[in-house]
Amino acid sequence: MKKVLSLFLVFSATAIISQEKYRVTYNYQTEVINYYKLDKLNNIEDTLKSPKFKRNSLIELRLTNVNPFAVNIKTDVKEETIHPKMSGFNFSSLLGNVNSLSGESLNLNVGSVAGENSFLSRGKDPQAAKSRGDKLSNQFSDLNKLTTNIDAIEASFRSNLLNPNFDKTEILKNLKESSSKFMDARIPNPKENYYTFLYNLDNAVKEDTRELQNEIANISSEIDETLDSEKPMSRGELVQTNNAFKNLEALKLSLNAKQTNTSESLNTIKNLYTSLEASNFEQTYDYIIEADKVGIELKFIQSELAQTEGAEANLIKTRSLNLFSKGGFKINTSVALTLNNFGSKSKEFFIDENNIIGEDTGNGSTPNLSTMINFYPVISESFNIGGSFGVSIPVSGEARGINFLLGPTIFLGSKSRLSLSGGVAYGTVTKLKNGLEVGDTATFTDIDLFTKSVYDFGYYFGISFSLFELN
16 A cells, blocks of 8 residues: 555656646736746746647746736636735725825914014014014925925825836836935935935924924913013004914914824835835736636736725726647547448449349448547647547448448647548448359349358548537
8 A cells, every 4th residue: 555655646746847837928018928938947948939838737927017006907717717826915904094195284374473563573673573583484484395395205106106007116216206306404315215215304394393393382482471461462462462372373283283294194105115115016826727728818907005096996908818738638529421432342243134143343432421539639729630430321322230430530620620530441341152253153033142241441531520528
């Protein structure tokens, strides 16, 4: 038992090792399809043109330059489902809780808080108050530009990720170019280290926000001092002071919202950038080809990320790959019309009016209705060479028995339905018995008393049409 098991394991290992491997590549960007034969180490051994794959070979289908952020792939195979080696990204979990972060502009009335005509200018140097107001306005303006650029980077980055015609290199290049617009000494070159760029950009936003928060806190303290002052205030001055206080509170809320949104936006950019760096714009599927012809339909639809942006799962494009196999052994049956010919062996005996035995030799072919069993190794889809074995009976004349047919066959057409065959026919012919020969005198006039049917060899030619496949 152990020996049988060992032999089985050795045979199985040999079958696995001897399995041929091929690679079919489809480039999403260029639409180019290439075929390769692989060695045992999965290295390209040869480039093929319009190949026929050996049956039971492993086909590696590799799709290149497919943007997984923009495109999902659905494969339909006639025989069985292709199982991918790797799955795509699940962007819904990454971005499901991310809102549209366009941000709010800080277009508030800073002049009412600190400026030439603000409440802080009362009893003070108007020029100093104006200078302070201008500084505060510039700080808000700088922060607004900084956060607006961050929003623009995110929008551009997401747009590039959703473009199915962009490859990984192009998306990274566009991202780093759009991130190089900052004219700030605190922010390093994004092309050198993008994570360092994002970290310093986040710190710059926080630093500017803190400075503005400190200035707002100082102004708030001055407002409190003004309100606590024993000096009486006119109605107009009181209204102005209250408005300034409300604007300060609005500025605080706006700054907090802006910092939160900007931090979330930078975190989104970081997460998407990390996913992009780790992503593979190739998808590989394995398939063992067993059928004569395999049709693989590739459907490219919009990804989960595109759907989170409000797009529907629309079909972008469909491509079909047809793979043909060779090798293997096929058996089918067919109905044939054959012409059987036994040459000079095909004789008709008779007794003439002088009771002399005579003969007629017929070289003509007799039509037969035949049933054939066809067998052939698969060479191509529409042309194969094999053999046929069958039995036939004559459709005209006197039926003396069944004929047996065997010979080579050419199979034509889709699924090799039509076949042309010819070869050896083994059937019945008529011969004289009891040692009689042509020219002898017969004692009776019934020729059947002096003849018998015997099997002999001849030849046949026929045309048949397959009924169904047995194997």
